[in-house]
Amino acid sequence: MPRRRRRSRCHPGALPFPVMTADPVTAQQLSPGAEVPATVRASLSPSRAADFKTCPLLYRFRSIDRLPEQPTVEQARGTLVHAVLERLFDLSPAGRTPRAASDLVAPQWERLVAEQPELAALFTDDGEARSAFLRSAAGLLQGYFTVEDPRRLEPAERESLISAVVDEELLIRGYLDRLDVAPDGALRVVDYKTGGAPREAFEARALFQLKFYALVLWRTRGVVPRVLRLLYLKDAEVCDYTPDADELVRFERTVVALWRAIEAATAAQDFRPRPSRLCDWCSHQRLCPSFGGTPPPFPVGPNPADSLRDSRSRPVRPGTDE
Numbered sequence: 476m477p478r479r480r481r482r483s484r485c486h487p488g489a490l491p492f493p494v495m496t497a498d499p500v501t502a503q504q505l506s507p508g509a510e511v512p513a514t515v516r517a518s519l520s521p522s523r524a525a526d527f528k529t530c531p532l533l534y535r536f537r538s539i540d541r542l543p544e545q546p547t548v549e550q551a552r553g554t555l556v557h558a559v560l561e562r563l564f565d566l567s568p569a570g571r572t573p574r575a576a577s578d579l580v581a582p583q584w585e586r587l588v589a590e591q592p593e594l595a596a597l598f599t600d601d602g603e604a605r606s607a608f609l610r611s612a613a614g615l616l617q618g619y620f621t622v623e624d625p626r627r628l629e630p631a632e633r634e635s636l637i638s639a640v641v642d643e644e645l646l647i648r649g650y651l652d653r654l655d656v657a658p659d660g661a662l663r664v665v666d667y668k669t670g671g672a673p674r675e676a677f678e679a680r681a682l683f684q685l686k687f688y689a690l691v692l693w694r695t696r697g698v699v700p701r702v703l704r705l706l707y708l709k710d711a712e713v714c715d716y717t718p719d720a721d722e723l724v725r726f727e728r729t730v731v732a733l734w735r736a737i738e739a740a741t742a743a744q745d746f747r748p749r750p751s752r753l754c755d756w757c758s759h760q761r762l763c764p765s766f767g768g769t770p771p772p773f774p775v776g777p778n779p780a781d782s783l784r785d786s787r788s789r790p791v792r793p794g795t796d797e
C-alpha cells in the first residue's frame with residue numbers, strides 16, 4: 476500500500492478549505508496565447524525564482540550567464556517518466572495499464588533523444604547502461620501505479636503553460652505536470668517527483684513551485700486550488716497540501732519581492748553564493764567562489780534574465796525533478 480503522508484507535515488492550516496474568488500484588482504488575467512500586456516517588464520518561472528531563493532549566484536549562472544548544464548542520468552530519467560505519464564493519458568482509460576506505460580518508455584526515450592541530442596551522450600557504452608536506465612524508468616512508473624489509477628482519471632490539462640500578471644509588471648508562468656478539475660470545479664495541481672535526492676533537501680523547493688502554480692491559477696481562474704499534490708514515484712508516496720487565499724496573497728508579495736531583489740542584484744551585478752546542501756547538485760562549483768572558483772565577467776547588454784521571450788515559447792523541459 477502506498478504511504479500517504481500525514482497532512483500536518485505539509486499543511487499547517489484548517490481543512491477543508493472553501494473555494495474562493497480571486498481579487499480582480501491586483502492582478503490581470505492572461506489566457507493561453509494572449510498578448511503579454513505592455514506594462515509587463517519581466518517574467519519569472521518557479522524554477523528560476525527558486526534558484527534565486529536557494530542561491531543568488533546559481534540564479535545568475537543559469538538565467539544571466541546562461542551556462543550550459545549537461546543533464547544528469549537522474550534528470551533524464553525524470554524527463555522520460557514525465558513524458559510517459561503525459562502520453563499515458565492519450566490512451567483510452569481502459570488502456571492506461573502498467574504494461575502500456577512500460578511500452579511507452581523506449582519510444583519516448585527515442586523521441587527525447589531526437590529532440591535533445593545531448594541526452595544521447597549519457598550512454599555511450601554497448602547499450603547495457605541504456606537498457607538499465609530504461610528499466611529504472613519503467614520501475615518508477617510502476618511506483619506511479621501504486622499511488623494512482625489513471626484509468627479513473629481524466630486530467631483537464633497536462634504539461635500546460637500557465638501564466639498570470641502580478642504587480643502589473645511581472646509575468647509569472649510555469650508548466651504544470653497535470654491539472655485535475657472535479658465536477659464541482661475544485662482544482663487539483665499534480666506534480667510528479669522522480670528524484671532520488673534526499674527529500675528534505677528539495678521539499679521546500681517543490682512546495683514553492685506548487686504554490687507558484689496555485690497563485691497563477693487563482694489569478695487566472697478565480698479559484699484557489701483545493702489540493703496541491705506531490706507524487707513521489709520512487710517512494711510511492713503522496714503529499715497533499717491545501718493552500719488558502721491569505722497564504723497566496725502573502726506568497727504573491729513574496730514573489731514580487733523576490734523579483735525586485737533580482738532586479739536590484741542585476742543592477743548592482745551582485746549575485747552572491749549561498750552554500751548549502753544543494754551545492755552537491757550544482758553544476759557550477761568550479762566557477763563558484765565558495766569552491767575556489769571565479770565567475771565569468773558579468774554579461775553586458777540587455778538583461779537576458781528570464782526574458783519575456785521565454786514566456787512565448789515552450790522551453791525544452793530540463794529534468795525538473797531534482
Ligand code: SF4
Pocket residue numbers: 530532533748749750751753754757758759760763764765766
Ligand atoms: S556551488 Fe553552491 S554556492 Fe556555489 S553557485 Fe552552486 S549552489 Fe551556489
